Amino acid sequence: MSNPDGQEVGRAAGGAYLNDALNRLGLRGNVEAARITGVSDGLISKYRRGLVTPTNKNLDKIVSVIVPLANRMGIPMDPVEFFVKFGLIRREQIDQAPVESIYVELVQLDREAGLVDEFEQQVLRRHVQMLVEGTRKTLQEKRAADPGTGRSKAS
Numbered sequence: 165m166s167n168p169d170g171q172e173v174g175r176a177a178g179g180a181y182l183n184d185a186l187n188r189l190g191l192r193g194n195v196e197a198a199r200i201t202g203v204s205d206g207l208i209s210k211y212r213r214g215l216v217t218p219t220n221k222n223l224d225k226i227v228s229v230i231v232p233l234a235n236r237m238g239i240p241m242d243p244v245e246f247f248v249k250f251g252l253i254r255r256e257q258i259d260q261a262p263v264e265s266i267y268v269e270l271v272q273l274d275r276e277a278g279l280v281d282e283f284e285q286q287v288l289r290r291h292v293q294m295l296v297e298g299t300r301k302t303l304q305e306k307r308a309a310d311p312g313t314g315r316s317k318a319s
Contacts, residue, residue: 178250179214182226185246186212188239189230200233201226217250235269 171177186208191197194212198205203222210216211226218226227243234241247253270292277288 173249173251174214175217175250176214178217178246178252179212181249182246183212185230185234185241189234189237191230197226197230201229217252220247220252223247223250223252240269 186192186197191200194205194208197203197208201208202225203218207216207218207222208226211218211222223246227246231241231243244253244255244258248255273288277285280288
């Protein structure tokens with residue numbers, strides 16, 4: 165089965181995508197993948213081989229573990245792409261392009277921040293605020309220097 169963009173989706177495409185992701189993480193066996201995700205090794209095996217489409221709940225369990233792990237290892241992964249590849253959702257349904265790895269890292273950082281004490285959370289928020297303010301300032305300066313960029317012409 166193909167999506168409107170011509171990409172293969174469904175059990176086989178999702179299974180190949182999941183298998184590749186797990187292999188890139190060094191999780192070639194299903195037992196270790198099952199242990200860290202909480203999904204049985206039998207189901208992991210069936211998902212990887214494209215025999216069965218995972219439920220949203222099970223795919224969420226898998227993705228919520230392997231995507232942060234991948235990002236910590238410097239392997240950017242878009243969590244939504246797993247659902248897209250298995251045909252459980254279409255990108256146009258959520259109006260989202262593939263996520264840049266920096267955004268995925270920021271989401272993971274936000275989750276991790278919830279695990280630290282309040283002082284460390286405040287430090288993190290100050291760092292992120294400085295980054296946001298600096299980026300906005302840079303963009304504003306760029307727009308001021310070239311105000312015509314990015315604007316459409318009236319017909």
